[in-house]
Amino acid sequence: MQNRKIVLLDTLTFGETDLSCFDELGSVDAYKTTSADETQKRITEAEIIVTNKVVITAKHMQEAKKLKLICVAATGTNNVDLQAAQELGIVVKNVAGYSTDSVIQHTFSMLFYLIGHARYYDEVVKSGTYSKSAIFTDVSHPFFEIKGKKWGIIGLGEIGRGVANIAKCFGSELCYYSTSGVNRNEDFQRVTLDELLTTCDIISIHAPLNEKTKNLLDYEQLLTCKEGAVVLNLGRGGIVNEKAVAKLVDEKNILFALDVFEKEPLPQESPLLHVAHTERLYMTPHIAWTSVEAREKLINSVCENIKSSL
Incomplete structure (x- = not known):
């Protein structure tokens, strides 16, 4: 078994997660990152590839004569030419469900950061401004309770349902757009996209990116959101038009939280990095999936995928 060559192409995406389970399955070559120019050379002798985001093309597979298995350390497999893999008899396996709880948690983390004005209140204390206050509190940036607020979910899959169930515990009124x-779910009200956008106080996106969801929320759609509404995208970049978000942040009191972007890392020239009302925009670098537990579950699942294929 130790002669079986396993190549890990982008281990930096796993952080400090223990990768020793791979050593039990074969001879491992591990690379922190792999550029497009480096991919072919690194996988030429591999029987098994583990990739998170490194693209594997038909040409790569054709020239990697020993390749039998591609393990995608993620749910999405859009970085692998699946048709070519099938034609060449190469098995492709992904991992589903490993980050559900992590994404659900980050959804609420982003929401509370925004509506609680966490950036302002943290700085007002640390800067010494609060120490000079004439009163014991600071009510200059009001926050609202999510109890009684209408929460609309776009994409009621496993993550969307998890968010809905927790929001319900807070006392929010739930609806969703399929x-x-x-999609049919008797526990929550199904509405049109227009109704969801115009009536909801909180909108969270947990949908995949496909032909139906590409630019689903563009400028005209987002403009219909209520004054003071919060829009959270933890689905995929490209579902919400980033130029539209950057424009609206400075035109209307709508709060946006984005964990995913159309191009990652986010380009320096992105309009999202040049808005005036930064307090209305909270962005994190695609980390919703990365809890310690989620990454451990991911790596263990990839190793199990390899074991089941041997």
Whole structure:
């Protein structure tokens, strides 16, 4: 078994997660990152590839004569040419459900950061401004309770349902829009996208990126959101038009939280990095999936995928 060559192409995406389970399955070459120019050379002798985001093309597979298995350390497999893999008899396995709880938690983390004005209140204390206050409190930046507020979910899959159930515990009124058009859930009210956008105080996105969801929320759609509404995108970049977000942040009192972007890392020239009302925009670098537990579960699942294929 130790002669079986396993190549890990982008271990930096796993952080400090223990990768020793791979050593039990074969001879491992591990690379922190792999550029497009480096991919072919690194996988030429591999029987098994583990990739998170490194793209594996038909040409890569054709020239990697020993390749039998591609393990995608993620749910999405859009970085692998699946048709070519099938034609060449190469098995492709992904991992689903490993980050559900992590994404749900980060959804609420982003919401509370925004509506609680966490950046302002943290700085007002640390800067010494609060120490000079004439009163014991600071009510200059009011926050609202999510109890009784209407929360709309776009994409009621496993993550969307998890968010809905927790929001319900807080006392929010729930509704959802099915991006596929076929989703049915008797626990929550199904509405049109227009109704969701115009009536909800909080909107969270947990949908995949596909032909139906690409630019689903563009400028005209987002403009219909209520004054003071909060829009959270933890689905995929590209579902919400980033130029529209950057424009609206400075035109209307709508709060946006984005953990995913159309191009990652976010380009320095992105309009999102040049808005005036930064207090209305909270962005994190695609970290919702990265809890310690989620990454451990991911790596263990990839190793199990390899074991089941041997």
